[in-house]
Amino acid sequence: xxxxxxxxxxxxxLISIIEDYKKGISDIHxxxxxxxxxDLRDIEINEYKNxxxxxPSDLFAQILVNMPTYIQEEITNIISEKxxxxxxxxxDSDDASMLIYNISQKDEDAAQTVLSKLNDxxxxxxxxxxxxxxxQAGAFMQKELFSVNINExxxxxxxxxxxxxxxxxxxxxxxxxxxxxxNNYLGSIGLEELILFERTQTFKELPKDIIEHYSFNDKEExxxxxxxxxxxxxxxxxxxNSDNKLLGRxxxxxxxxxxxxxxxxxxxxxxxxxxxxxEEESIFKIGKNRAFWLSINxxxxxxxxxxxxxxxxxxxxxxxxxxxMPIVASMGGNAGTQTLTVTVRQMALGSIExxxxxxxxxxxxxxxxxxxxxxxxxxxxxxxxxxxxPLLGIVIAxxxxxxxxxxxxxxxxxxxxxxxxxxxxxxxxxxxxTTVTDxxxxxxFLGLATIILL
Amino acid sequence: xxxxxxxxxxxxxLISIIEDYKKGISDIHxxxxxxxxxDLRDIEINEYKNxxxxxPSDLFAQILVNMPTYIQEEITNIISEKxxxxxxxxxDSDDASMLIYNISQKDEDAAQTVLSKLNDxxxxxxxxxxxxxxxQAGAFMQKELFSVNINExxxxxxxxxxxxxxxxxxxxxxxxxxxxxxNNYLGSIGLEELILFERTQTFKELPKDIIEHYSFNDKEExxxxxxxxxxxxxxxxxxxNSDNKLLGRxxxxxxxxxxxxxxxxxxxxxxxxxxxxxEEESIFKIGKNRAFWLSINxxxxxxxxxxxxxxxxxxxxxxxxxxxMPIVASMGGNAGTQTLTVTVRQMALGSIExxxxxxxxxxxxxxxxxxxxxxxxxxxxxxxxxxxxPLLGIVIAxxxxxxxxxxxxxxxxxxxxxxxxxxxxxxxxxxxxTTVTDxxxxxxFLGLATIILL
Numbered sequence: 060x061x062x063x064x065x066x067x068x069x070x071x072x073l074i075s076i077i078e079d080y081k082k083g084i085s086d087i088h089x090x091x092x093x094x095x096x097x098d099l100r101d102i103e104i105n106e107y108k109n110x111x112x113x114x115p116s117d118l119f120a121q122i123l124v125n126m127p128t129y130i131q132e133e134i135t136n137i138i139s140e141k142x143x144x145x146x147x148x149x150x151d152s153d154d155a156s157m158l159i160y161n162i163s164q165k166d167e168d169a170a171q172t173v174l175s176k177l178n179d180x181x182x183x184x185x186x187x188x189x190x191x192x193x194x195q196a197g198a199f200m201q202k203e204l205f206s207v208n209i210n211e212x213x214x215x216x217x218x219x220x221x222x223x224x225x226x227x228x229x230x231x232x233x234x235x236x237x238x239x240x241x242n243n244y245l246g247s248i249g250l251e252e253l254i255l256f257e258r259t260q261t262f263k264e265l266p267k268d269i270i271e272h273y274s275f276n277d278k279e280e281x282x283x284x285x286x287x288x289x290x291x292x293x294x295x296x297x298x299x300n301s302d303n304k305l306l307g308r309x310x311x312x313x314x315x316x317x318x319x320x321x322x323x324x325x326x327x328x329x330x331x332x333x334x335x336x337x338e339e340e341s342i343f344k345i346g347k348n349r350a351f352w353l354s355i356n357x358x359x360x361x362x363x364x365x366x367x368x369x370x371x372x373x374x375x376x377x378x379x380x381x382x383x384m385p386i387v388a389s390m391g392g393n394a395g396t397q398t399l400t401v402t403v404r405q406m407a408l409g410s411i412e413x414x415x416x417x418x419x420x421x422x423x424x425x426x427x428x429x430x431x432x433x434x435x436x437x438x439x440x441x442x443x444x445x446x447x448x449p450l451l452g453i454v455i456a457x458x459x460x461x462x463x464x465x466x467x468x469x470x471x472x473x474x475x476x477x478x479x480x481x482x483x484x485x486x487x488x489x490x491x492x493t494t495v496t497d498x499x500x501x502x503x504f505l506g507l508a509t510i511i512l513l
Numbered sequence: 514x515x516x517x518x519x520x521x522x523x524x525x526x527l528i529s530i531i532e533d534y535k536k537g538i539s540d541i542h543x544x545x546x547x548x549x550x551x552d553l554r555d556i557e558i559n560e561y562k563n564x565x566x567x568x569p570s571d572l573f574a575q576i577l578v579n580m581p582t583y584i585q586e587e588i589t590n591i592i593s594e595k596x597x598x599x600x601x602x603x604x605d606s607d608d609a610s611m612l613i614y615n616i617s618q619k620d621e622d623a624a625q626t627v628l629s630k631l632n633d634x635x636x637x638x639x640x641x642x643x644x645x646x647x648x649q650a651g652a653f654m655q656k657e658l659f660s661v662n663i664n665e666x667x668x669x670x671x672x673x674x675x676x677x678x679x680x681x682x683x684x685x686x687x688x689x690x691x692x693x694x695x696n697n698y699l700g701s702i703g704l705e706e707l708i709l710f711e712r713t714q715t716f717k718e719l720p721k722d723i724i725e726h727y728s729f730n731d732k733e734e735x736x737x738x739x740x741x742x743x744x745x746x747x748x749x750x751x752x753x754n755s756d757n758k759l760l761g762r763x764x765x766x767x768x769x770x771x772x773x774x775x776x777x778x779x780x781x782x783x784x785x786x787x788x789x790x791x792e793e794e795s796i797f798k799i800g801k802n803r804a805f806w807l808s809i810n811x812x813x814x815x816x817x818x819x820x821x822x823x824x825x826x827x828x829x830x831x832x833x834x835x836x837x838m839p840i841v842a843s844m845g846g847n848a849g850t851q852t853l854t855v856t857v858r859q860m861a862l863g864s865i866e867x868x869x870x871x872x873x874x875x876x877x878x879x880x881x882x883x884x885x886x887x888x889x890x891x892x893x894x895x896x897x898x899x900x901x902x903p904l905l906g907i908v909i910a911x912x913x914x915x916x917x918x919x920x921x922x923x924x925x926x927x928x929x930x931x932x933x934x935x936x937x938x939x940x941x942x943x944x945x946x947t948t949v950t951d952x953x954x955x956x957x958f959l960g961l962a963t964i965i966l967l
Contacts, residue, residue, distance in 0.1 A: 330854035
């Protein structure tokens with residue numbers, strides 16, 4: 060099937076979805092429409108614009124939130140600011156504020172133009188959310204929630220819920236958030252409890268033990284919300300301010316995104332990459348950040364070279380040493396990375412705490428000692444047969460044991476110490492570790508060779 | 514505060530929690546009790562046993578499911594099989610089957626003894642779940658759910674829900690799962706919809722557009738459930754068999770666990786560690802698995818050494834080469850790991866697909882070319898001043914460019930090709946990459962030195 064035909068078919072499919080949607084009979088999830096629209100990106104820009112124009116704003120809002128950020132940005136770039144404003148006002152407040160925030164990062168003027176086209180309420184909410192620091196819980200909350208007054212009847216509240224659901228203001232409702240007349244947060248009641256009571260009752264009359272009291276302060280770090288959801292098995296959480304006023308809520312989908320972001324950050328940090336920098340559109344900015352970690356690696360590599368340089372006379376008299384020396388360093392780096400990765404991850408998952416430090420270090424040293432003995436034997440035999448110098452086999456074997464044991468030890472100690480110092484144990488630990496394993500590897504191998512062989 | 518005092522205080526605290534729980538007035542989440550109990554693990558074993566004996570089985574069940582697996586196992590080891598059976602029958606079916614499965618992995622007889630002490634229904638359910646393959650969705654499902662017959666009234670169904678909630682059979686209910694008289698799955702209705710209708714209505718009479726039709730086959734791989742939850746923003750999903758019979762459900766907390774497991778696997782794979790093996794209690798088994806990847810690394814390190822060996826005469830005549838050569842290899846390895854990690858992660862998150870291969874590779878090659886030029890200049894100048902040989906600076910600069918560009922190229926290509934071949938791009942890719950960067954690094958540096966310097 061050629062390009063034009065694919066475009067044509069997708070186009071027709073989209074148009075029929077849009078028609079169904081307008082009639083209210085579409086059963087396709089916006090995520091799937093978003094995928095189709097992403098596949099269309101290669102077509103001629105004007106044709107693409109035309110399709111975008113045809114999609115009603117409320118559907119477009121749902122489609123956009125199901126797209127990766129960089130495609131969101133591509134699309135908001137090609138549709139009019141008026142349409143972006145319409146789409147934004149159809150979104151949940153957390154998605155809307157994120158969209159405006161992303162636009163403002165690229166083009167502050169465009170963001171202001173869109174904001175100016177919103178009604179006052181929408182504008183105010185977006186400005187409220189975007190006033191938070193990037194890592195504060197308030198920046199992630201959704202203002203739309205089902206709040207109920209403790210004095211009203213269930214029936215009154217449910218009628219309001221029905222109205223707001225029909226208007227597409229509320230969805231994904233799991234709790235009624237209880238407040239008093241001053242909007243003080245009093246706790247939440249799960250719908251699975253609420254549904255069991257007579258509608259004529261007021262919330263005040265309901266038994267106290269069905270009320271949950273979890274909440275989270277808007278100014279605190281969002282990362283802790285993730286542990287609350289995981290530990291207490293939540294699916295939504297009230298966000299309150301320091302005066303206990305109910306401000307919004309965070310839901311399970313936000314938490315899934317946050318978990319993925321945390322894991323991406325951890326993985327990237329261990330590899331010497333910044334998750335924030337990688338999101339930049341400019342290759343230059345991405346490269347610049349990577350160059351930072353490469354610079355640090357260059358320094359440590361030069362340190363290792365200086366160590367080698369100490370033994371230049373030894374190498375001169377036996378070139379086999381130059382041939383074999385990277386093996387010891389490489390095995391140490393690998394074994395250390397294994398230990399480091401497991402330790403960092405288990406600390407992040409809460410399975411290792413600083414109190415378990417001794418146990419963890421002993422375990423890792425034993426593992427690396429056993430593997431050290433194994434690989435010492437293997438490489439010792441290989442070196443012996445390769446260069447026919449028995450003592451060379453012994454030298455490389457001993458240095459392999461030394462380097463693997465120190466790799467296991469430092470692989471566990473480095474993240475534990477960083478954590479103790481309140482430094483993210485994933486950031487920078489790899490480079491510290493490989494500095495150790497390179498230097499110990501080269502020094503022990505060449506040092507032993509100088510003593511034993513010469 | 515000394516050890517005995519801490520134990521005493523925790524002990525007293527636990528006893529008062531248990532009393533509150535029995536009276537039904539405890540507002541402490543089992544997760545927090547689990548944490549306290551974990552902290553007690555250092556105390557004398559008999560004292561620990563005594564505390565465990567005092568905790569009622571239904572509370573104990575909730576505490577255990579909030580503990581890491583290895584502590585669960587420690588505890589089930591020290592309490593009687595009769596108590597384990599009681600605790601198991603208080604658990605949700607997915608947790609119960611997991612507990613029995615974990616016990617059976619260590620001690621098949623103990624698992625059978627526990628099973629034999631369960632009532633027939635519990636036993637049958639656990640055996641049903643444990644009959645699934647480890648990766649099948651059925652192995653993760655919870656049999657407890659709120660299923661309703663399409664012909665009954667909402668009121669009848671809710672009365673049943675209330676009864677089962679009071680008996681602690683059901684909790685975390687988000688949907689009514691619709692079935693016909695033959696238990697065929699007909700779709701689900703969110704409680705946020707259901708709560709809006711008159712209780713006298715039957716489910717048949719409700720509007721069709723509030724029914725969701727997501728479901729998942731019990732024999733399919735659980736990993737896809739994670740994408741369904743993420744893509745369609747679900748919080749629970751019906752599990753059906755190939756005959757469309759409703760079997761159970763998977764909930765958002767399962768999905769959070771699965772996401773964490775997937776990310777752990779990815780991180781570990783990139784570091785040459787197996788997530789399954791690391792869960793083993795035996796240090797020997799953990800070490801054996803790590804030794805496997807270290808063996809492969811040893812082979813590739815020897816390959817790199819063979820490359821160095823090709824140039825032994827060159828090194829003999831200029832030892833500075835031995836001193837500098839690890840720098841080129843190390844920088845290549847690091848730059849390649851940056852690219853590889855980003856590519857693997859973005860592929861896993863769905864931001865890069867095979868169709869984007871060309872774009873990704875070009876981006877990575879440009880980044881590595883720019884950084885290659887930068888570090889070529891830096892290391893060229895350093896090498897020149899260090900050894901006072903201008904041509905040596907030129908040699909290391911050129912080989913730095915060659916190795917960084919190939920690192921960027923292969924860092925992107927390796928995972929893309931593995932994915933195309935249906936191989937997990939995280940597994941083994943690091944070792945392939947460092948083989949390339951080591952060999953290209955040593956060969957280009959020593960090869961150029963042979964041509965230019967000698």
